[in-house]
Amino acid sequence: MIEVMHPGMMTTVQDQGRSGYRCWGIPLGGAMDPVALQLANWLVGNDGALAGLEMTLRGPRLRFTVDTLIALTGADLEAMLDGLPLSNGRAIGVKAGQVLSFGRCRRGCRGYLAVAGGITVPLVWDSRSTDVRAHLGGFAGRALQAGDQVPIDAIADSIRERWKRACPRCDGSGGLTWYVTESAPATKTTGTIVTVRALRGRWFSRLTPAAQGRCWEQAWQITAAADRMGYRLQGEALAWREPVEMISEGVAVGAMQVPPDGQPIVLLADSQTTGGYPVVANVATIDRSKLAQCKPGDVVQLQEVTLEEAQAAYRQQAQKLALLKQAIGWRWANERR
Incomplete structure (x- = not known):
């Protein structure tokens, strides 16, 4: 479980959305920055479609009740684990009882937290995404509140084993020394x-x-x-x-x-x-x-x-993401040696 000590400004459970239901009047929903959430999932060994947390402008304060792996992507919300600064774009080992907190929003708008195994709130219309206006999906159909106990996949044993093998190559914050550099959306500077x-x-x-x-x-x-x-x-x-x-x-x-x-x-x-x-x-x-x-x-x-230009750019991005996913998988395979 993840215990919510403070909810932040607007923290919700999101995945890649409810594709295929718009004909019934159901919004797509899902992560506002789906690429960032997908990347966070890959970093902890998840399928890219699993649910994580979307944090807007001001992040929450969370206590973990089990050992797990996490990754942060998207906006830089000045993350800290037990007061030690964390950086985006890498897998980080978290022990039961540790507290993840956030400071000011230094760049971007929406940050993403993925947890190994994913967040396991019930599926609604094939998605765990939260639609706050419709009170649909996610955690009770709303943004997180203090005192909430957010369920995560109970795979603590396999996580401990994976982290035990990787730990010799960790940095001081418990994160792997290798990382991915995120692209421009979350790194724009004020005034541009x-x-x-x-x-x-x-x-x-x-x-x-x-x-x-x-x-x-x-x-x-x-x-x-x-x-x-x-x-x-x-x-x-x-x-x-x-x-x-x-x-x-x-x-x-x-x-x-x-x-x-x-x-x-x-x-x-x-x-x-x-x-x-x-x-x-x-x-x-x-x-x-x-x-x-x-x-x-x-x-x-x-x-x-043009439509052709947009499609070509999308295909190019998809190819780059596929290569990135492959590279992350290769690095994790290396950690197991």
Whole structure:
């Protein structure tokens, strides 16, 4: 078990989401930065689809009741184990009774904690992800609270054996000396503009010529109205050639809707499956993780790409991740010698 001593700002159980149920009106859900969670799982020897914890801006304080392995990825939330600093991107041995805590958010927005064997809350619609708005899945359908006892896979014996073999190559914090370097989404610095690739939406041509250009050329600021459902952007309003009237239609994660005030909303992991605002663009899947690591006040700029370009970039990323998974597996195999 993991005992929650303090819940942090917004800590939820997440996996890779409820794929295949949007036709029934059930959001995809899952990790806002699915690549970061996948990587954390690989680092502790898990399948990439297992559930972990997603921590937003301010991490929790957790006590472990069994020996296990953990890994942290995504945002740098100034992690400490019994007061000793930990770094992201490596496997770390934790003993029963040790406390994992977090300080300030130094970069990024969402951090991920994977535990060997995964978090074993019940499956709901083939997923352990938490949908807070629907009170669905995760730990009682809500964010974690102080006093919660989060179940993890009971594989303490195999974990102890694995760590015993690896321990001679550990650093002072109990982490393996080898690590993976994470990519840009969680390492952006304050004041920079984050470029996010996007495709034209089906209503794009109904914008005025000036608004079409502004969609790509303007830097958009993420407002305080930002959560797992979507980010509201602020900039010079987008205008239509003529009034747009439409009935609700299906929307995808990453869709950029334009409500009557002309200030776009980008739909994210917990977004609804249909919407009544016209969609003028769609964030490419490959950059959804990058967007998820942005927080209110950050500035983003959309870069137009074609469907073919987005697909090619996604395939390239998939190939790199496959090689990374293979390399992590090889390093773990080496630890067993």
